[in-house]
Each structure stands twice: as structure tokens, then as C-alpha cells.
Amino acid sequence: MQGKIADFSIPEIFQLVSSQGKSGSLAISGDDRVTIFLFAEGLIVDVQPDRREPRSLLGTMLRDAGFLTDSDLKRFLDAQGGGGKKIGELLVEKGKISREVLARYLALQVRECLFDVLSLRDGEFRFEGFAVRSSPLGGEPMRPDVLMMEGMQFLDEYPLYRGKLPPGAYRAMRRKGEKVDTSAISPEERAVWKALEFSDDPDRVFRKACITGVEGCRGLVSLLDRGLVEVRAVVPEREDPDLRIRREFSLRRRHATVLAVLWAGGAAAAAAWLYRSLLSPSAAELFSEWTRFF
Amino acid sequence: MTPRVPNGTGIFSAPASLFLVIFLLSVPASGSAAEPFPGYPRNVREQALRVVGAATPAPTDAFAREVRSLRKLMLDHGILSLNAIPDLVFERAVKEGWTRQAYGALRETTRVAPLSVPLWAWLTREDAVRFAPDRFLSDVEGLAGAARAFAPALPGCAAWLMLVVSVAAYWFAAWASISLLLRARTALTADASRLFRTFTYPEIPASLLVWGCFVAPVIAGAGLGACAVFWVAVSAGYLRRGEAAIAVTAIILLACVFLSSGVLESIERLAIGTRTGKWLGVEGYFPGAWPEVPSTGDPALPGPQWERMVRFGKARAEMQAGNLQSAERMWSELIRDGQDVAGSYNNRGVVRARLGKTGDALSDFEAAAGRTPSGGPAHWNAYQLYLGTFRLDQAARIQSAAWSSIGSMPPFDFRADEMTRGELVPSPIRAEGVWRNLFTPRKGWVREAAESPIHVLFFRLLPGSWIPMVLAAACIWAAAWMLLTRKVWLHCACRSCGTLTMVARTRETTDICNSCRAQVGGGVRGGEERERRILTIRLHRRYVRACSVLVPGSGALWAGKDLQAMAYAFALCTPLGALTVSLGARATSRGLISDLQTLATGVAVACVALAWAGGAWWGRRSFDRLQMQYNIAGEGT
Helix, strand or coil, rough: EEEEECCCCCHHHHHHHHHHHCEEEEEEEEEEEEEEEEEEEEEEEEEEHHHHHHHHHHHHHHHHCCCCCCHHHHHHHHHHCCCCCHHHHHHHCCCCCHHHHHHHHHHHHHHHHHHHHHCCCCCCEEEEEEECCCCCCCCECCCCCHHHHHHHHHHHHHHHHHCCCCCCEEEEEEECCCCCHHHHHHHHHHHHHHHHHCCHHHHHHHHHHHCCHHHHHHHHHHHHHHCEEECCCCCCCCCHHHHHHHHHHHHHHHHHHHHHHHHHHHHHHHHHHHHHHHHHHHHHHHHHHCCCCC | CCCCCCCCCCCCCCCHHHHHHHHHHHCCHHHHHHHCCCCCCCCHHHHHHHHHHHHCCCCHHHHHHHHHHHHHHHHHHHCCCCCCCHHHHHHHHHHCCCCHHHHHHHHCCCCCCCCCHHHHHHHHHHHHCCCCHHHHHHHHHHHHHHHCCCCCCHHHHHHHHHHHHHHHHHHHHHHHHHHHHHHHHHHHHHHHHHHHCCCCCCCHHHHHHHHHHHHHHHCCCCCCHHHHHHHHHHHHHHHHHHHHHHHHHHHHHHHHHHHHHHHHHHHHHHHHCCHHCCCCHHHHHCCCCCCCCCCCCCCCCCHHHHHHHHHHHHHHHHHCCCCCHHHHHHHHHHHHCCHHHHHHHHHHHHHHHHHHCHHHHHHHHHHHHHCCCCHHHHHHHHHHHHHHHHHHHHHHHHHHEEEEEEEECCCCCCHHCCCCCCCCCCCCCCEEEEEEECCCCCCCHHHHHHHHHHHHHCCCCCCCHHHHHHHHHHHHHHHHHHHHHCCEEEEEECCCCEEEEEECCHHHHHHHHHHHCCCCCCCCCHHHHHHHHHHHHHHHHHHHHHHHHHHCCHHHHHCHHHHHHHHHHHHHHHHHHHHHHHHHHHHCCCHHHHHHHHHHHHHHHHHHHHHHHHHHHHHHHHHHHHHHHCCHHHHHH
16 A cells, blocks of 8 residues: 555554554655654554654664763664664663663654654655564554544644744753752653753753653743743754763863862861861960969 | 109199189089979978989888988978979989889889879879789879879869860861861752852852862961851751761860860969969978968859868968967867868867977867768877877777778878877868869859960950850751751752752751662663763762761761761860870970870870771771662772
8 A cells, every 4th residue: 555645644544554453564755754664453563763864763862861872872883783683672682771761762762753754744655564563672552543643732732832942953951949849740841850950952851851852842831931941042053962971071070170179278278277276386385374283 | 853743734723623613603503403392391301302312213221211201200290292202203213214213212202292193193004014903003092092182183183184175075076067067068069059050160169169168267267166166057957967966066065165164264273383382282382372362252263162271271381381389370260260170170289289288189189080080180190199198098999090090091101110109190181172162163164264265276256255155056057957958948969979969858868869779870771871970979989088088987977877976086086185185284294294194195196096097997988888788889980
């Protein structure tokens, strides 16, 4: 089964595959990329994003969320080379992430890819039927109709939320000194609030919170409305996270060294002061005033 | 044969001899430089000098004879002890290099200086070194007896002990305040950085601010107590309950020590100059000056007690100087006023017996014995008079009581073979009265404490009258912060890994972070967060280990062993206090006291070194165990 998106909309395609309980792959192409969804008995079990869009790849997502460094990712991608294993399996095997984390991020990947293709207005689709067995590491299969409803709602609301944030690249951070009773805010806001401790880059924040960009924007705007966070536009620039970490660590080490020197000086001053107060000849003379009649 | 004639080059030529004669005459002889026994009768002084001159490394019969002769003379003049003798013998031993062989000679001098506390203390130490348990016990008894009977020893010992305890308390306050500030430093810096929100790196000015809080009072020359209070106040918001107990203990100790300087002032006023011949030294050093007798109600010292002691001392000095008529009058006045009646009766009896008023003397001794049925010299004196007047039946009646009373008067070593020649034993000033006087609470303590040199040394920059209020305010401040931290959001540094979190709860519930509670090691399984956490753990570990070495035992505070750390601090600060005071006492004293203080300094140094090394090791080990418990022992290595 194949056709054009203009003739047969994406929701209709997903509904058709789902309602008929089909198994196989649904490839959707458009905007110079191809995204493949795998179905098992009408449920989505996996997705293969286009390799030309690394942002949606699992390794990149985990790196942005802080589970891997660039060098870790490169090493695992190299190791993955000829083995045929998926990177998620490799990471779980090597103990870099847990099964639960992998399942959560695979689900996020599916949702992100689905919301992404929902925005396509032009392109093609192609469904090939074959037996698909869900991976034991892949987590629970997802119902396309539920995801579709959620996605359509987000597509409607997204411009509203995004409009409240600075156009283009921006940074978000907690207001200094603000405290939050996390039990009083929504789970989405809570996830964003906690992840803001990790980074000020919204993409990384949403990755860390394990939510889609649309959900993240909604949570961030809620926090902004509550006055708990502040956002500011930045010049579009994507710094190498590894370099940034090295710089930060180097700064912290230098800071610690300078502090150690300062406190060593303070300790020397305190020692001299203690000596003068309690052990010096002048102090001894004072004490001897009291013991002279001993 | 050519006769030999002097060539004029010999050293005994006439001009050279004349020069030597003039030179030697112009150099004062050592014996005349300073009178070692001023005020005593001439024959006693001369005999005392003979005793000092006869002392040798190995005790000889000649030395023992000289000592016995001196003792006889002393009792003839009502003198109980010449405390300068053992000091002079020891100084001679030091000069001639037989200090370690001076034991025998000094033991012999106990008979003429039984009230010398340093002598008994020195002998006790030697007994311990020589492992002579029987001698040791009898010397301890002598030491206790001298301290009880010789009034100046009590203020001296009291002042030394109070100084040791006071200085140890100051050391404790320094230890507690510094270690608590270091413990709170991380969280304090994080909170201080909230003041610098507009800075790119707010932690840098915040670190400088906290460092400044530590260094500024030191550079400003503030006293130790003032600094300690300031540091405790700064770190109060970050303390656990046990640590707050340490802080409050330090402040309370500072308050006690502040008051103790007032007590020291009164001790000094009571006893200063006893070794240089003032009134309290009457039983060991002949008094050369007398304090004014204050009117009743004088805030300096309680009037009646003070007056009684001064009058008793004056009467004793008159006895020793041989002014028997005036001594008798003074004892009679004391008896009339009803003060220290047993001692006064006994001493008046001695004076009257020497004046030939045997009957009056006997009635005085009987009156004294009636007031001290358990013992005392009055029984003996009465027994001696009965024997002297051949009333043998009466002598036989009280013989056993007389012998038992004279035999149970440590530190006096009254031997039977020497006590049958009619010696009469006077009563000394009762030390108990002195002791009671020292610690009678007075309003003047606070005022005197505020004006004492100790206040200047330890509370500089704070006016003396403010100190009690400042200490009370510090306690209230600490307690208020303990309560406020349940409502005010402050940073809390994990004791184990150093991770900072903002909390508004008690420190006990939050001072171990969730990652450490979950024992997840690096915290996450990989990546940037793990590296960040490992760096935090590494820096925290270095910091705590450095603190453990610089402020020994403080590492245990991170391990949550607050009360053990406080106990350790007491163990460390006590020898530190002894070291400080013994350094001062050693520098200005001489003779036996200097030798004893040198020993105290050596022991204190050894104890401090041991406690310091042990505390550093214990603090580090406690912290390492904590990290092991939370599964981060290997992280960052």
C-alpha cells in the first residue's frame, strides 16, 4: 500500500493500519527525510528516524540528556558498526543506561517522530506488511490512535506556547533563589523544573526531562507564567557539550585551587594568631602573672 | 751566686695583688646578694644557710644533723616550715650538676619544709619514676597535707588549675568555631552567592566573602573569644543538632572562662606575692608586707573572713619573729573575737609557755584540745608541758592522745626520738578558710573580669561590659537560626559527597543527598552528570581530608559523629591548655617549680602531638567510612 500524503492524510493512514491490526513497516517521506514506523498487530513498536536528522537518533537524545558524552557516543557507534546490534541494546549491555531509561527514551523517540511527521503537508507513504516481533528492550507497544489524538492537540497548541517564548534560539533558567513546592505543580512542570538544574539549553532540558519539545514548551511557559523561570534569546550557537564540560570543570578546578591557597593563607594567619594569643612569650608572660605566686 | 730577685711579672706582684683585692671587694658575694630567708631570727637564718650548704648528692649524717638542728630552732621559734630551703638546695644541685641525685637531700629537707607543695610534688614524681610505690603513697599524703595546711599553696594550685581549664576552654572554643565554620563553608558560600546574582560567576565573590568572614577578625586583631563567637554566629544556620550542641558548649565555656578571670583576679588579690614575702606566706616565707583589712561589705573580698586571716597571719608572724608579748596580745584579741578559737588558743599557749606562764599555757592547750578532740597539736603541747613540770600522772593520762595526734599530722614528720625535748607545735592558718574565700560568689567578679588582662587578650575589640550580653546574644542567635532553617530556604551540602541542595528543613533530614541515600555511586550510569558528580565528590573529599589534618577530629563532624568529636576536642584541648600555662609558669619560675613545669610542658607536648595525629587519622577514617557506606569511596580516585 502506497500513496501521497496529499491524497491520504497521515492520521488516516495510521488509523487504517491500526484498525486493521496490520504488522509491517510504514515509511513516510517528506522534507528530504524518511521516517519508518514499525507496527505489530496494529500497535507501534519502534521507529527508525532518518539518519540525516541526528537530533532524533537515540544516541544523540541520550547524549543531550547527559547519559553519554560525545566520546562515549562515538565509541558505542563504532562498536555498533559490524555487530548489527542496536545502540540501545549496547548501552544497556554495557551498563551505561538501564532498561527503564531505554524504554522511556524509545517511547519519546516514537512520539517525537510521530509529531514530526504529522506536520508534513506534502510527501509519500508506503506500507509493507510482514511479521514484526517487538524487541524485549523496546518497552510497551503504543496505540497509534492515542498518540494521534495527542499529537493533533499539540500541533494546535504549539504555536500558542512557542509564541510566548523568544523567537529562535533561547535559554531558560530558574530564577535565582526561587523555591518550588514540587507537589503543587503539574508533572510536566515538575519535570522541566528539575531538568532546568541540568542545563539552560531548552533542547537539553526537554531531553533530560524525557518529554517532547511541544510538551516541554508547554511546561516551560507554565513555569514562566508562574514567574519561576526566566528565558532570554541567544545568538544561535551550538557549543560542543564536551568542550563546555571541559571548560566548566577546568574553571571549577581552578576555583578550588585558588580557594585552597586562600584558605591555606587563612589557616596560617589563624595559626599565627593562636600562637600569639596562647603560646607566644608575651602570652606566657601574661599567664605567668597569675602563676607567680604558685 | 747571683741571688734571685722578683722580676715583677708574677701575678702576685704588689700592684696585681692590690688590684685583685679591690676587684674582689667590689664584686658582691653571692651570699650577700639577696637574703634567702628574710625576716626570720638570725640564728634560724644562719642555720638554714648551713643546711643549704651541707646538701650533697649522697645524703650524709652531717647534713641530717644540720637539718635536725634547724628543725629544733624552728620549733623553738614557732616556725613550721622554711619553704625556700628545698628550692635553694635544688638550685644548688642544678648549678653543680647533681639534679638527678638530689632526691636524698630533698627528701631530708621535707622535715624543715613540710609545707612546700612543689617539694612534695617533685618527690612524688621521682617516686613514680623510680617505681617506689610505698614512698609514692606517703609522698602523695604529704602533698595533700601540705596543700591542706599551707594556705598559699591553695590559691597557687587553684590559679594554675583554673588557668589550665580556662585556656583549655579557649582552645576548645577555637577548635569548635573553626571546625564548624569549615563544616558550614560550602553551604554558606552557596547561599552567599545568592547575594551576587548579577555576576557571571557568583560563587567567586561569595567564596571571597566567606573567606573574608574567617580572616577579617583575625587580621583586625580581635581576641580569640570574640572571633569564636563571630564564627559560631556565621555558621549557626547550617548546623545539625549535635553541632549546635558543640557551638553552645563553646559559648557557655567562654562565659564561664570570662567569669573565671574575675575569680583569678580575686585569687591574685588574696595571694599575690606570697613567695616574695607577703602575708599568706606566713607558714613558709616570713611576711614582709600586709594587706589592708577592708571594712565589712567591701566588694573586693568578704570582710570578716579576710580580716580573720590577716589578723591570724600577723599574730603568727609576731610569734616567729620572737615578739612574744605582742603575739600574746594578738592571740588574746582573736580569742576574744571568737575567731579560729582552737588554733588561737593553741598558739597563745605556745607563746605563754615561752614566756614562762606555764599554767596559763596549759589552760590554753586544754581549751584548744577541748575544741579539737580529734587531734591537733594542742594535745601534744599539753603533754609536753606536763612532762616539763613533772606532772607525770597527767602526762600519762593524755600520752596516747598526744602521740596519736602528733603522728597523724601529715605532712609534718614528727618522729618520736626527736620529739621528746619539749618542742611545742603551733597551729598554722587554716587553708579551708582561704579556699572558701576564693570561691565565695561576689558581684565584683563580672566587673573584675571585664578589667582583667584575660579579657584584653581574649575579647579584644569588645568592651568588657558587653561580653555577657554578646555571649547571650550569640546563644539566642544560634537557637533562632536553628528554628528559622525549618522555614527559610538555605543550601545544604551533602556530608558524604558535597552536593548542594536547597532545603527548608532540619539539617539531619537533608544532609545526605538522595543519590548517596540510594547508594548509586557516581549517581548516574554515565555521561556528563556522572563526571560532574565525580568532580564534586573528588573536590569534597580533598577538602574534608585537609580539614581533618588542620583541625584534627573535624573530619568526624562530616561523618555525623558530633558528640564523639566534642569529646575528642576536650581530650585535645586539655593538654593544649596545660601546655600554654606551663610554658608561662616555666618561663618565670625557678627551682622545683620550673623543673615540674618543664615536665608538665614535655608531657603536654607529647599528649598534644599524640592527640593531634590520632584526631587527624580518626577524622579521615570516619569520613572514608561514611563514603564507603554511601558507595562513593572509590569515586574520583
